[in-house]
Amino acid sequence: xxxxxxxxxxxxxxxxxxxxxxxxxxxxxxxxxxxxxxxxxxxxxxxxxxxxxxxxxxxxxxxxxxxxxxxxxxxxxxxxxxxxxxxxxxxxxxxxxxxxxxxxxxxxxxxxxxxxxxxxxxxxxxxxxxxxxxxxxxxxxx
Amino acid sequence: xxxxxxxxxxxxxxxxxxxxxxxxxxxxxxxxxxxxxxxxxxxxxxxxxxxxxxxxxxxxxxxxxxxxxxxxxxxxxxxxxxxxxxxxxxxxxxxxxxxxxxxxxxxxxxxxxxxxxxxxxxxx
Numbered sequence: 481x482x483x484x485x486x487x488x489x490x491x492x493x494x495x496x497x498x499x500x501x502x503x504x505x506x507x508x509x510x511x512x513x514x515x516x517x518x519x520x521x522x523x524x525x526x527x528x529x530x531x532x533x534x535x536x537x538x539x540x541x542x543x544x545x546x547x548x549x550x551x552x553x554x555x556x557x558x559x560x561x562x563x564x565x566x567x568x569x570x571x572x573x574x575x576x577x578x579x580x581x582x583x584x585x586x587x588x589x590x591x592x593x594x595x596x597x598x599x600x601x602x603x604x605x606x607x608x609x610x611x612x613x614x615x616x617x618x619x620x621x622x
Numbered sequence: 623x624x625x626x627x628x629x630x631x632x633x634x635x636x637x638x639x640x641x642x643x644x645x646x647x648x649x650x651x652x653x654x655x656x657x658x659x660x661x662x663x664x665x666x667x668x669x670x671x672x673x674x675x676x677x678x679x680x681x682x683x684x685x686x687x688x689x690x691x692x693x694x695x696x697x698x699x700x701x702x703x704x705x706x707x708x709x710x711x712x713x714x715x716x717x718x719x720x721x722x723x724x725x726x727x728x729x730x731x732x733x734x735x736x737x738x739x740x741x742x743x744x745x746x
Contacts, residue, residue, distance in 0.1 A: 516698070520698035520699040521696065521698050521699075522689060522690070522694050522696065522697045522698060522699060522700070523694060523695045523696040523697075524690065524692055524693070524694050524695060525695050526692070531690075533689060533690065533699075535664045535665070535698075535699045536664070537662045537663070537664040537725055537726030537727050538660075538662065538724075538725050538726060538727040539725065561649060561660065563651065565651075565653055566651040566652050566653040566654075566658070567651070567652045568649065568650070568651055568652075569650040569651070569652050569657075570648065570649060570650040571649055572647040572648055572649060573647045573648070573649050573660065573662055574647070585695065597725070599664065599665050599666060599667065599725070599726050600662070600663070600664035600665065600725050600726015600727065601664050601665050601689070601726065
């Protein structure tokens with residue numbers, strides 16, 4: 481169902497050797513985006529629509545490219561956090577271009593697709609095409 | 623177990639509390655007069671993020687309950703317990719820590735304490 485092209489770089493963990501810099505205590509494993517596709521996606525299907533959520537904090541939604549073509553949703557963009565005016569002591573957040581494709585489980589109405597970016601999560605709602613919605617069949621009794 | 627303990631145990635199992643604890647990705651930027659932490663906390667509102675400073679330790683905690691009702695066909699992120707602590711070195715003023723949240727990124731700015739700022743010393 482998924483085809484993932486990930487152009488971003490691996491998260492960069494910089495050692496903090498001296499006492500003058502910040503260091504932290506990790507409680508448990510951190511999410512390892514390096515071995516998984518970015519951004520993380522959730523897909524939900526309702527009788528009348530398909531919803532895809534992507535976890536992409538800290539981007540300008542105007543730089544995102546979201547397309548629905550045939551039965552595929554394409555999400556493309558890049559994350560380039562501002563690093564001006566200082567020295568990066570630690571770099572963990574994902575950077576670079578990303579692209580993910582989702583093969584949709586049903587036909588959707590391209591003209592009614594809506595996308596919202598809120599709190600760092602992109603939600604794309606795609607109402608199903610009329611013929612893809614459940615069709616209630618009335619049973620005639622003789 | 624006593625009656626009360628059994629009820630407590632059952633109640634804890636039934637809550638939607640996330641069991642995965644994630645250390646959120648953080649960038650640390652050092653500026654001339656401050657250090658800035660940028661922490662990815664997608665899906666969190668400011669009121670749901672708990673930032674505490676105590677005894678040289680800065681701790682960040684936020685609980686993200688389920689990311690939406692219903693079942694997912696495919697799920698790669700969900701209920702998450704974000705937690706991370708940082709040890710702040712000397713030289714930063716704990717009263718001057720500022721936090722802001724935008725697009726799921728928490729930015730914490732720690733100002734260098736006055737006494738630790740570089741300064742010119744006049745020689746007479």
